[in-house]
Amino acid sequence: MSTTIVTADSTATQDWVRRGKAIQFPLLIVAIIVTTAYLFSLAAPDQSSVRFAPNxxxxxxxxxxxxxxxxxxxxxxxxxxxTKALRAAGPADTLLIANDPGLTLERATQLIESGANIVAANPRSELVAAISEATGANLTQTGSPLDDSPVAAECSLPAAVAAGTITSNGAGFTAPEGEAATALCFPAAIGHHLVQVTGLNGQTFTLIDSTDQWTNAKITTEGNAALAIHLLGVAGDLVWYIPEIEPIPDLDSGAVSPPSLVMMIGALALAAVVAAMLSFGRRLGPVVSEDLPVVVKASESTLGRARLYRSAGARGRAAAALRAGSAARISRRLGLPTSATPEAFTSAAARATGRSELQLHTLFYGPPPADDGELTALALQVQKLESEISV
Known part of the structure; x- marks a missing residue:
């Protein structure tokens, strides 16, 4: 005969094992969902709806x-x-700046001091002023009437000559004529659509008054692509800087933008929570009935309830229970239904005992006892009345 000794340590170990098995399925579901979300984030194309963004x-x-x-x-x-664009741009690179409504004069100066060759498309006046100050070219924006018709280069700048003609609906620039380091190309109604200034250290600053000709819709029109390639693809790497602003939807394509990764992960997390709840819920089996180890006598139950009433000072509830129980027993003896009214009950009890209806109404439907003495007296009176009515 062998004896198994169960210690506290072994019991605790069994509890941990049981808990570990209980959470295996929820953890597996969460792991699958997180892995799926990660794979979706890798496979999803990095697309943007920001105007003129490269993606x-x-x-x-x-x-x-x-x-x-x-x-x-x-x-x-x-x-x-x-800050990231400023760190990425170096003296051997090209920095494209476009559509920056929040560019200050201080930030424009910092971008110029990076040493990169700057191509500014649709620049703000602060950037134009900073380039003028750094080069002494005295550039200005003209506010020329917008015109999207093709325009010839009419200058010797290699990028402009390669393009031949372009389309531009910008407002144009002006600069003093006769500056050897300044190229004025693509005449507008007032000024020129493109101006390039070369600094003392060979750093070039190219201003073009619009980004429209380089968008997906018009890049293949006239020589727009040739101009962009010769300006942006000849000096080192290209830092394409467009600050994040409110995106403009593409109404022509009719495409629906995919849901954001945050929303997708949130939905997957909600699904994980629901799966975990279902997992724990399914482990609740049917209710199992078990026999009580002992039989509690009615007298003990009544005595225990009476003690609870007494400790809580609930004389009113005790008196109500006493009166209701006695009235139910007397009604059965008198053949009255349980739905009998107080008047019918007191009338029948009065006929059976010879007492007055007023006395019986006060006994069963009177006010609750004020103290333990009145409660005891009520119990004795009810018990005596029951003994007067034979079965």
Whole structure:
């Protein structure tokens, strides 16, 4: 005969094992969901709806130009934060700045001091002023009437000559004529659509008054693509800087943008919680009835309830229970239904005992006892009345 000794340590170990088995399925579900979300994030294309962004495939985007530059060996680095763009741009690189409504004069000066060759498309006046101050070119924006018709280069700048003609609906720039380091190309109604200024250290600053001609919708029109390639793809890597602003939807494509990764992960997390709840819920088996180890006598139960009433000072509830129980027993003896009214009950009890109806009504439906003495007296009176009514 063998004896098994159960210690506290072994019991605790068994509890941990049981708990570990209980959470295996929820943990497996969570792991599968997290892995799926990660794979979705890797497979989902990094698309944007920001105007002229290199990963925007819509009509106002610049993805077509970015892909052409990439196919020619240009490393295109897209930045939408100023500090990151400033760190990424070096003296041997080209920095494209476009659509920055929040560019201050101080930030414009910092971008110029990076040493990168700057191409500013649709620049703010602060950037134009900073370039003028750094080069002494005295550039100004003209506010020329908008015109999207093709315009010839009419200058000797190699990029403009390669393009031949372009389309631009910008407002134009002006600069003093006769500056050897300044090229004025593509005449507008007032000024020129493109101006390039060369600094003392060979750093070039190219201003073009619009980004429209380089978007996916118009990059193949006239010589727009040739101009962009010669300006953006000849000096080192390209830092494409467009600050993150409110996206403009592409109404022409009719495409629906995919849900954000945050929303997708949130939905998967909710599914994980539901799966865990279902997992724990299914482990609740049917209710099992068990016999009580002892039989509690009615007298003991009544005595225990009476003690509870007494400890709580609930004389009213005790008196009500006493009266209700006695009235039920007397009604059965008198053949009255349980739905009998107080008047019918007291009338029948009065006929059976010879007592007055007022006395019986006060006994069964009177006010609750004020103290333990009145409660005891009520119990004795009810017990005596029951003994007067034979079965």
């Amino acid at each position: 925007n495939a819509g009509s106002p985007g610049g993805r077509a130009l970015a892909q052409v530059l990439g196919s020619r060996g240009v490393d295109v680095q897209y930045e939408d934060v100023f």
